[in-house]
Amino acid sequence: MEIFKAIFQNCGDAVMVVDHQSHVVYTNAQARSLLSVSPMLLTALELADHTGCELWEICHQQPQKSTDSLLAAVLSAAPEQHREFILHCSSAKDETWLAITGHSFALPNHDFQGGLLLLRDAGHQAALTANLANKSHHDELTGLVNRTIFMDRIHHALTKVGDDKSTFIAVLCLDVMRLKAVNDSFGYAAGDRLLVEIAHRLKQNLRREDTFSRLGGDEFTVLLEEVSSYSEVLAIADTLYQELMAPFKIADYEINVGVNIGISLGSHQTPNADTLLRQADLAMNEAKARFEERYCVFEDDMAAVADNSLYLEMSLRRAIKNNEFYLVYQPIFLVRTHAVIGVESLVRWQHPTRGTISPAQFIPLAEKTGLIIPLGWWVLEESCRQLKEWQETIPGAENLFVSVNMSSRQFAQRDLLEGIKHILHKTGLSPKFLKIEMTESVLIENSDSIIEILASIRELGIKLSVDDFGTGYSSLSYLHQFTVDTLKIDRSFLENADSDFEKLEILQSVVRLAWNLGLEVVAEGIETRRHLAQVKALRCESGQGFLFSKPLRSHEMNQLLQESIENE
Numbered sequence: 001m002e003i004f005k006a007i008f009q010n011c012g013d014a015v016m017v018v019d020h021q022s023h024v025v026y027t028n029a030q031a032r033s034l035l036s037v038s039p040m041l042l043t044a045l046e047l048a049d050h051t052g053c054e055l056w057e058i059c060h061q062q063p064q065k066s067t068d069s070l071l072a073a074v075l076s077a078a079p080e081q082h083r084e085f086i087l088h089c090s091s092a093k094d095e096t097w098l099a100i101t102g103h104s105f106a107l108p109n110h111d112f113q114g115g116l117l118l119l120r121d122a123g124h125q126a127a128l129t130a131n132l133a134n135k136s137h138h139d140e141l142t143g144l145v146n147r148t149i150f151m152d153r154i155h156h157a158l159t160k161v162g163d164d165k166s167t168f169i170a171v172l173c174l175d176v177m178r179l180k181a182v183n184d185s186f187g188y189a190a191g192d193r194l195l196v197e198i199a200h201r202l203k204q205n206l207r208r209e210d211t212f213s214r215l216g217g218d219e220f221t222v223l224l225e226e227v228s229s230y231s232e233v234l235a236i237a238d239t240l241y242q243e244l245m246a247p248f249k250i251a252d253y254e255i256n257v258g259v260n261i262g263i264s265l266g267s268h269q270t271p272n273a274d275t276l277l278r279q280a281d282l283a284m285n286e287a288k289a290r291f292e293e294r295y296c297v298f299e300d301d302m303a304a305v306a307d308n309s310l311y312l313e314m315s316l317r318r319a320i321k322n323n324e325f326y327l328v329y330q331p332i333f334l335v336r337t338h339a340v341i342g343v344e345s346l347v348r349w350q351h352p353t354r355g356t357i358s359p360a361q362f363i364p365l366a367e368k369t370g371l372i373i374p375l376g377w378w379v380l381e382e383s384c385r386q387l388k389e390w391q392e393t394i395p396g397a398e399n400l401f402v403s404v405n406m407s408s409r410q411f412a413q414r415d416l417l418e419g420i421k422h423i424l425h426k427t428g429l430s431p432k433f434l435k436i437e438m439t440e441s442v443l444i445e446n447s448d449s450i451i452e453i454l455a456s457i458r459e460l461g462i463k464l465s466v467d468d469f470g471t472g473y474s475s476l477s478y479l480h481q482f483t484v485d486t487l488k489i490d491r492s493f494l495e496n497a498d499s500d501f502e503k504l505e506i507l508q509s510v511v512r513l514a515w516n517l518g519l520e521v522v523a524e525g526i527e528t529r530r531h532l533a534q535v536k537a538l539r540c541e542s543g544q545g546f547l548f549s550k551p552l553r554s555h556e557m558n559q560l561l562q563e564s565i566e567n568e
Contacts, residue, residue: 001026003110014119022046022071025114034098034119041096044089045070045117058084074102074115086122097122139214141192142199150213150221154273157225158266169266170233171276172222172295173284174202174240177258179218182250190251197250198257201243206236221277230265230313231369234295237261241294260287261295313369315351316362320374325349327382328551331560332403332522332544335535340564341542342401342435345383346551347375367407376410377419384427384434386554391433394561403435403465408442417456424460431461435486439467443482454482468524469510487514491525491545494534511538 004026008015014031018024024042027035035042044053047069055066057073066073070085077083085100099122106113139146145153157169176198183191195218202220203212211223222240227233241261247254262284266276279298287296297314319325329343349357366372387402410416424431436457443450443466454464465486493507514521523535526545535543552560 003107016117016119017114018071018075018117019112019114020075022069022075031119034121041087041089041098044087053087053089055088056086058086070100070102070117071115074117075104077102077104079104079106139216142196142214144199144203144212144214144220146213147215150211150215150223151273151277153211153223154266154276157223158270158273158276160225161267166228168227169276170224170227171264171266171280172224172233172237172240173262173277173280174220174222174244175260175262175284175288176218176220176244177260178255179257182255182257186251186253194248194250194255194257197248198244202240205239205243221280227265229369230317233263233265237263237295260284262287262298263295264298312357312362312365313371315354316349316365316369316371319349319351320371320378324351325375325378326553327379327386328553329386329402329557330544330551331549331557331564332542333548335523335532335540335543338548340400340561342403343387343557344403344405344437344544345379345386346405347379367409370409372407372409373413376406377423380404380406380420381423381427384423384429387433388427388429390558390561391429394558397561399433400561401433401435401463403437405437405467406442408438411438411442411450411453416453417460420457420462421460432463435463435465437465437467437488440469451482454484458483458485465522484519486520486522488522488524489540494523494525494531507538511540 004017005028008017008026008028011028011030014034015026015028016024016031017026044055055070057066066085068076070087073083073085082101082103085102087096087098087100089096089098099120101118103116104114105116138144138149154169154171161167161169176195179191179194182194195214199212199214199220202222206212206222207224209225211225213221213223215221222236224233224236241259244257244259247256249255262280262282264276264279264283270276283296283298286298287293299314326348327345328348329345331340332342332344333339334341347359347363349359349362351357363372366375383402383404387400390397390400413419424434458464463485464483465488466484467488468490469487487510489507489510493510511521520542521538521540523531523538523540523543524545526532526535526543526547528547531545532543532547549560
């Protein structure tokens with residue numbers, strides 16, 4: 001009795017201790033007060049069918065009517081196992097709702113075995129019903145929705161996607177590391193505070209429409225609805241990762257935790273919510289095995305949606321990482337002598353299962369997603385490296401130049417000049433042998449900001465070329481604003497130019513303007529003898545096209561250069 005008194009007399013809850021024969025051996029002040037207000041409670045605890053009383057046991061966060069007495073249920077449980085109950089007692093004068101937690105326990109040194117009951121006033125029935133509903137739908141510690149609600153929302157999101165192939169949903173599984181170490185070092189209360197803080201941080205970085213859940217232990221899940229881009233999912237995953245990398249202050253200590261993130265993507269073809277969550281969990285386990293990666297995306301079933309842009313975007317990211325790209329080079333010839341004076345480098349993608357993917361498919365996607373930035377740097381460096389190799393190994397190729405395409409996204413980079421200088425230094429290529437090509441749209445859409453950038457590039461000794469020039473007649477006026485070295489006439493102007501007088505007049509105007517500005521003119525798309533005759537009549541200095549050569553792999557280009565130089 002003295003032991004129980006020392007432990008429980010100042011406890012905030014009403015505490016009762018019973019022995020193995022269901023005899024009450026101790027009650028603290030709060031319990032005695034509760035029993036004096038509702039004398040029928042003690043009888044209700046001992047009898048399963050006491051008139052005016054009902055007992056529910058909370059199993060898996062759902063109340064279930066109990067047919068046993070509360071004391072019998074508690075005493076029959078395994079040692080240290082706790083069970084939760086709701087007891088309702090009512091009479092003409094009194095109504096009481098109690099939430100009760102029961103533990104069976106033993107004190108071997110004192111030859112005692114019995115049960116411990118913690119009783120709390122649960123208020124009136126309406127409040128209890130709301131509390132039970134909340135408990136059945138939310139994690140008690142963090143307040144996040146539980147698995148039941150989370151799975152229901154995945155199902156609803158999949159239904160909402162329907163047959164819409166332009167939007168997707170994503171499920172993220174996050175496994176927080178080092179929680180056990182925190183529990184072992186600082187106690188479970190510290191571990192609980194850490195979980196609450198983790199939930200708060202993550203929730204702050206999710207969209208209003210996202211669903212955030214704690215499945216239990218150290219595992220959290222996120223549902224992202226109405227996703228239109230793979231990049232959007234990865235951006236959110238990266239943000240959550242960064243949030244958890246910042247230290248937490250728990251128990252006056254700074255604690256660093258890690259996280260493994262698995263991602264699964266759902267569309268109209270995803271069979272059900274269980275499949276999507278299982279895939280995210282598998283991806284999370286895979287992330288654990290890849291220590292250097294922040295997250296892992298489940299991909300096994302993505303082949304089923306190989307025709308959509310989401311799959312292509314995923315494959316594009318993997319292709320950059322796995323070096324699936326290669327360059328081909330189209331020779332640029334002098335129209336008069338057919339001598340090779342330079343090459344244009346063009347990127348190609350050899351997909352491991354789908355074969356060669358057209359640049360018309362992946363370049364716009366790379367532009368849209370920003371993947372053109374890492375891809376563009378690789379193209380520039382590989383082009384410079386290859387040209388330098390030809391210059392050093394093929395006699396007579398010392399003055400060969402290479403033209404490299406650059407997009408508007410690349411021109412918007414703050415470190416553009418530093419990046420170009422770094423690549424030239426790394427490869428050893430002189431800047432005078434590099435031409436950077438841009439389309440008319442780069443000039444027109446960025447006319448206010450591009451002038452200074454182009455001037456800085458030319459100051460490095462690099463030449464600038466406008467690709468596909470002439471597709472818009474109004475663009476002629478822009479040549480007076482920008483300092484460029486070369487115009488490449490779009491291939492569409494060579495088609496039927498000899499019979500289409502309006503087209504011929506425009507083409508002649510372009511060439512005359514170029515002469516007046518001191519620019520070199522290169523004709524693209526020379527595929528027939530008639531095209532060549534038109535180019536000569538216009539007095540274009542150089543050209544490229546299938547009549548001269550198709551784009552060649554590096555070893556094929558190497559052979560062509562040697563033959564071209566030998567024939568000069």
